[in-house]
Amino acid sequence: MKLLGSTTSPFVRRLRTYLEGKDYQFVNLDIFAEADRKYLTENNPALKVPALIDNEQCIYDSRVIFRYLAEKYNEQPLSWQQENLLTLIDSVNDSLVSTLILKRSNIDTMQDALFFNLQRERIDTVLKVLDDEAAKGSFTQWHYPSICLWCLLDWAQFRELTDWRHYSHLSQFFELNASRTILAETDPRI
Ligand SMILES: N[C@@H](CCC(=O)N[C@@H](CS)C(=O)NCC(=O)O)C(=O)O
Missing domain, CATH: 1.20.1050.10 (Glutathione S-transferase Yfyf (Class Pi); Chain A, domain 2)
Structure with missing residues (x-):
């Protein structure tokens, strides 16, 4: 599982914090640099971080990613x-x-x-x-x-x-x- 993000984004940091101790790779992008922007476009055409890649599944938006992860780890959904x-x-x-x-x-x-x-x-x-x-x-x-x-x-x-x-x-x-x-x-x- 890969989390695409940047070290400065608070939306990414929340997921890195939530994922503490879990097995995943953090892909640190410079989202305003051309090469990383191309990679980001391919994985999230909304051109925002975070995005999550889990096998064939790619998920955009921290809120949806959290929902995906909570389900994956059998955790209680938010009230x-x-x-x-x-x-x-x-x-x-x-x-x-x-x-x-x-x-x-x-x-x-x-x-x-x-x-x-x-x-x-x-x-x-x-x-x-x-x-x-x-x-x-x-x-x-x-x-x-x-x-x-x-x-x-x-x-x-x-x-x-x-x-x-x-x-x-x-x-x-x-x-x-x-x-x-x-x-x-x-x-x-x-
Ligand atoms: N609703 C999105 C917001 C993500 C977001 O705004 N990310 C910022 C970085 S903190 C971004 O990628 N901004 C790039 C842009 O607005 O072009 C989420 O929760 O993931």
Whole structure:
């Protein structure tokens, strides 16, 4: 089994973290370089990472890949509440990925314009909800939604995209899990 990704993608890191101890090969791509882009196109025409190749089966999108892996390893599917948490986490992740790409396109992402205002509003609203969920104990266990949340927070910090440190429950959740070995092994800074 091969996981196509990059070391910096939070969507890939969540799966590498989930796959800790499992037998698979991580294929590290430079998704904006021509040669790797060709390989990525052949395996995921949506041109995004992650993608998973398991024998003849190729799966795109971290969410679908997680579903595939949970079934493969006979693990419990996520509850509807966890699916919703994942949707919230992904919504911030997607807004921040767009923000990063716009910044790299030399666009002022702090400007007062509809698209940018919508992203900022979503990010603030969702982080507040996730902070409340952390306070209620939704991320007490180290399950897939917790992994996804941790990878999002660390990536937002790494890329300096949004400051979430004033959310005390998110900060506490982050610190509590920061010493996990797999998170050091998948640190995008190394
Ligand atoms: N919904 C996708 C999102 C994946 C995604 O946005 N990946 C980013 C890297 S963090 C990417 O490949 N971006 C390339 C692009 O947008 O062109 C998933 O969950 O796998």
